Amino acid sequence: MSEPEKTENTGLYLRLLGLAAVVAFAVMAGLWLGHWSVPEENPTFPRNAGEPAAVAQQGAAAQAVAPEDPSAPPLYFHARMDSMEDWNTVSQEAALAAEAGINRVIVPVTLAWTAGEPGEDVLAKLKRFVEVNPRAAFLLQVDMNPSAAWIEAHPSEAMVVDGAAQPLPSPASQQWLEDGRTALNTLLESVEGSEVSRRIMGYVICGLMEDRWLMPAAGDRSEVFRQGFRDWLMRRYPSEEALAEAWGRPGMKAGEVTLPEHPGAPDTGRVFVRLPEEQPLADLLRCVSEITGDALAAFVSHTAGTSVISPLLLAPYGHSLEPSPNMAGHFALGNLLESDLDGVLSPVSYTDRGLGGAGGYMGPVHSLLLRGKTWVVLDDTRTGMARDPETGAFTRMRGLRAEDIFDVQRRNFAAALVHGLGLAWSDPLAEGWLLDKEQWRVFAKMREIYTDHRPPPMTDPAAAAEGAGPGLVVVVDEASRFYQLCDTPLNTLLLAGGRDAALRAGLSVQFALLQDVLEGNIGPAPVWLFLNAFSLDGTARRQLRARFAQEQSCAVWLYAPGYFNGEASVENISDITGMRVRAFDGPAQGGSVFGLSGQYLPQDAPFGAAAQWNPLFYIEDEDADLLASYQASGRGSVAVKTMPEGWTSVFIAEPGVTPALLAEILRILEEPLYAPPGDANYFDALYAGGGLLSVHAGQAGKRAVSLGEYCDVQDLFDPAIGWVQKESFILPLRTGETRLFSVKPMARQAI
Known part of the structure; x- marks a missing residue:
């Protein structure tokens, strides 16, 4: 990617798709496609x-086969x-x-x-x-x-x-x-x-x-869990006094710990916990995931230590990109990455999984792949x-x-094959x-x-030689869920919606935990999309800024990045985005219009979730290039700014991102896309990497596919179809059709 310059009014268009239709379609598709x-x-x-006679007679011969x-x-x-x-x-x-x-x-x-x-x-x-x-x-x-x-x-x-x-x-x-x-x-x-x-x-x-290691949305209110919560608190806090101070209950003893009440399912009018008074609830949400993860780890560790066959050990866990309740217990995968757990098993996402859908991953697959x-x-x-x-x-x-x-099924196969x-x-x-x-x-x-x-594994140096580096890394944070009261409505927009927008934006994508970005385990990448990085302390913010400056990359932030650092403050958002950000006074109406005329979104195109959000933020920075504004207030909702250190920050204050918006941002950043803008933009589900490219059509029509360099292209499902030394080609597709191509750059073949 070329280093982005200050953006002119020639290119950035944001279009957040209507959420209600997406959610309705996702629910129907999920019902069709089944569940575990x-x-x-x-x-x-x-x-x-009893043993059937045929089995007993044939058993010896069958067992002899390797x-x-x-x-x-x-x-x-x-x-x-x-x-x-x-x-x-x-x-x-x-x-x-x-x-x-x-x-x-x-x-x-x-x-x-x-x-x-x-x-x-x-x-x-x-x-x-x-x-x-x-x-x-x-x-x-x-x-x-x-x-x-x-x-x-x-x-x-x-x-x-x-x-x-x-x-x-x-x-x-x-x-x-x-x-x-x-x-x-x-x-x-x-x-x-x-x-x-x-x-x-x-x-x-x-x-x-x-x-699937899921916990009920209402939580476990048993006495044994209360005792487990108490013991967990004593491990988390250095002393009873520190716990009592954090909870605002001077003199409280560990034996007096009770399970805080969860307020149910608050709507968008109250998104986050209030600290410090609701610290007990934030602790409970974290504890549910960590105790669940610890139980899984205990069984995995025991199996690894007892088995005599060096078994592959998997579990259905870590589904942090699903819009599930934050009490679900699935948000401690980061604690298991160095354990005996060898991998994760998950269904295709229950959001947008039907014909023409994105068919996304349930969790941060590359945080596992990078560890072998x-x-x-x-x-x-x-x-x-x-x-x-x-x-x-x-x-x-x-x-x-x-x-x-x-x-x-071909789409789901391609999603697996492309990343091994x-x-x-x-x-x-x-x-x-x-x-x-x-x-x-x-x-x-x-x-x-x-x-x-079969592509080489991420741990294989040959992976870099295959050009497997992503154009975009999507980043999810497990710990930030523990600060949310509003879960499914927000998670549907930010997590499932952000994941699917990335898969439809037209480039190679990887998915990772925030901790791997902070530790330098994933990347480099030209663009990073932070879905829910609500909790970033000062050290984390400095680490991220230093990394972006070193890589000269771009960070795209959604909704409330870094909002929590002990307590919630809009100044934390300003610090990590590099822009002057303000919060509306009380609930405010979401829903924006794009301010420029672009190739993926028309000028004045509406986007965003038109609901009352509290908190909701806006951008007020003369040095930032404003791309969109809220319809109700006229305040800035999306902006881009190039930092003095050379990296670029894009802040989307709306709680969500759509394929069209993300594609416009990527185009402005000069990031090559397989799906160039045209008279019709399809935003097909696209999986790419390791010399492979798959397209699953969202609707019927002819679309251009741009490769960015001259390549030999072979359709793997239909060997009769292919192109030699093509930089781009036209691909007619019917709704829901899946194509999978081998893409071999000519320059690489000549080496």
Whole structure:
């Protein structure tokens, strides 16, 4: 990127899309595409189910076949089974997976929690898979939620939500952790000392709500959690006196700690906690995530230390880019980055995941990749395949085009491939979603593509040689969530909306935690997009400014960067943005108009969330170039300013950013975009990096694709399509169509 000069009135256009329509579409798409199903208590295959004769006769021959090579593409088949009837469906899907060369299987298993429970015969279940696919290798998805019998025997260790005991453990329960370790020992001894041991790749450690380590929005109000909160506070504060002072309760003893009341779901009229009087609530929000993360880490560490196979250890955690409540418990991934956890598993984002959608990641994938860890995307797309009640045959629902389903799956595959992530195709309810031969032929082609075009890992020096550096790094901060009262409305705009805007802006994007930016682990990058950096102390602000000056890069700030430093102050925002920023007196109306005429947004185009926000900020700086202003007040809402040290600051005071706005800013900064402006701007979902480029069309039409240099281009889904020595090309697409290209610059080929 060229060093940005002072911006003239020729280019910056901001358009924040209407949020209501986006949220409505996202909800409908999420319902269609499914979710990680909540496990049942009944064992998958009870010990008294018996071994079919065919399995017993063929077992020895199947076991003699070697499992898949560990170096094969990280592509998996996943299905949940709760009965032998489910197995009848899943076994057919597993056979289709084997034909497609997908030999890695994620198998949900339950543990035996009490002496009187028969438990699940995990070994028998795995042998059944081996009979279907002699090359099968397994990730065991371990449900750490205890049985109903355990909850009945330990009622004080269960969650309490809204006054009612839940069939789930409190994450603060030491009894649960102790008994869970014992149950894990039994599982590991059973499978790792058996004839299937060489087929065990590792474990996916699951627990709490939806088996995804989620906590209820209302919080756990059990006594065991109150005690856990008390103990956590004594670790966080140096003394009882320091705790009492922070909470404004002189003389308070640790034993007098109570769980602060959460005010429910405040709307945009009160976004943040008030410090210091609401410090107890901020502490509680942080504690929920850290205690949840600690429980997960305890099980992961125990498994790593007990297993004899050096297992791959994954967990569905760290989904910080989702608009979930801040009480969800998922915001301590940063504490686990140096732990025994080898990676994260997550569904495709439940926001904007349907046909034409962005299909974004749930969390900061590159914070794991840069450490040599992994991220596995769970593709639980609803395919429309279902059993005909009259014939018993599996067919696709009327009105659904198979090609549309395949294009969504191609987009999800491209999102994984471009950054070297894993991908698991899932039938989460064993309802035959994947019982379609044509679909598995598509997956077989994907496996072939992954084998031939797997990018080098971020830790490999060859990654830089492949030109894998991002044009934009999107930065999310876990700790800033602990200062919010308003969660889902704001998180939908800033986190999910900001992530999806980046994926639609037309360039290569990476996603990382703020701590990795501060520690210098990620980057360099020409542009940084800070979604929710609400909490930045003086040291952090100095570190960021020094880094931007050294790299001569640009920082794009959203809403309230650095607002908290002990207490909240608008002066902190002025300090980090380098602009004179003011706060409206009380609630103020959001919603802006763009002030210039540009190539992605017309002049006077409205954008922003037209709601009452408190706080809401505006820009009042004669040295900054104003790009947009609030419709209601005329105050500045978006501005750009070049700092004396050579870096550029862009402040978007509106709580959100759209693809059009972000694309305009990037154009002004002279950052090359794959999607140049034209008569029609499509803002397609785009994944790029490692010599790969994927486009998923938001709507039908012809769009230009600009490569920035002469390249050989090959369509990987259709080998008949390609271009030689092209700097740009025209790409006609139908709505929802996905294309994936190999892009080889001519200059690099000549070296």
